[in-house]
Amino acid sequence: MSELAKMKFYCDDQRCIECNSCSVACAEAHELPTGVSRRKVITLNEGIFGKEFSTSVACMHCTDAPCEQVCPVDCFYIREDGIVLHDKEICIGCGYCLYACPFGAPQFPRDGAFGTKGAMDKCTMCAGGPEETNSSAERELYGQNRIAEGKVPMCAAMCSTKALLVGDEQEISTIYRKRVASRGKGVQSAPYGWSEEYSKQ
């Protein structure tokens, strides 16, 4: 991986079989509470013949992350490799990132009394948070830091059909092009959500 690598997710909707293992693996790996699902498999155009497809969505680590733009307390930061992370100690749980997000990624565990929203929780691309890498504090707040250990994020590692890929965007688009070419039929539209994910590049 080059130093200019920008990390992206890609879910091949021709391969996704809606098995939900990415979602389960994520929840288990990071010991998420019930009611919080950082990754979710959704089926679009359900029941419409020829148009139905499933895809896996989480935080897509957008290039011009809208969440980062609207946060009133500036709790977001974007790593050099493009991973969008946030500081739960700074987050006030206002919910603005959810209104801005194109993917419905930010989650709000309802842990306080009278239904107050806790700090926002979202996919970290298994890269933890601002706390010391692999410390127990980081694990407690953000889950595993598999990126620091050189491992593939849990969801992509688990995907049985290799529909869900993660890595340098150059590598990912090479694989994507190869797959499209090898299919050799039909019209391939851009993957769901890519226009948002790679906006204004």
Added chain:
Amino acid sequence: MKKYLFLFIASLFLTSAAFAADSQIWDAMRIQNILEYGQDESLKLGPLFTMLQANYFAQAFLAVLVGVPAVFLLHYLVIGPKVFSHDGKKVYTFSIFNRIVHQIAAISFMVLVPTGFIMIFGANFGGGDFVRMMKDLHGLATISFAIVVIPMFLMWIKDMFLHLDDIKWLMIVGGYLSKTKRPVPAGKFNAGQKTWYWLATLGGMIMILTGASMYFLDFNIAMINSLTGLSQIDLLRVAAILHAVVGLAVVALFFVHIYMSVFVIKGAIHSIITGYKEEEEVKYLHSSWYKKLKKDGKL
């Protein structure tokens, strides 16, 4: 009074019952919610909210926070306050009920406005526990304001409709741009007070509703959904935009209200504490009402 309290508690129970239902944002509804984004047929409220929140809202509030007091300082220095005799007779203006309702709303506003500003400029306070506490206080102060907003709306509404005096009042900006003491056309409430009344009560209700929907976030009220036809996430975006826009207007007029009662009309604030206005003040600033009182022999 009690009736409103019961209504409020009942509505709280209703919303908590709504929580028991499926999530309106992250479960099956998520498809409907995220499909709205960026598509040609969608309302594109997400990008609109992002653009406004990222570039304009905080700046607009900063402009009000700095600009409005700056204009007042200039006004105070150039034209100066209106001073009326406090030794003359007094006119009983506000009943004990009026005063209690107003005071509860006033205390609520004194919490709501600063905590709101702290949230808008949360990054400058470093976020975290302090800003989170301000957010909770903002929510708590909403409860007391919600209790009095309807009584306040009802107790003054008959005096608040548009009158010919109001247009005359607006033409001379209430006489506040001149130093001379002249009778100003106004009934019991002048056009400025009326504007503030409508904004504080109707605008205040919009603030409560939009604020509550952002606070509860994942609620399911079928009536709202069928009435607006918006998906849950678009409803929240509308709430966030309205809360900022209406909030801006409320805050600006709140500053005006404080400046008028505390600084410009010397001692005017006592009328909402004791219930009595100075006769001279009524004679000049509420001349039509003064004439009417005279005619009715109530002075």
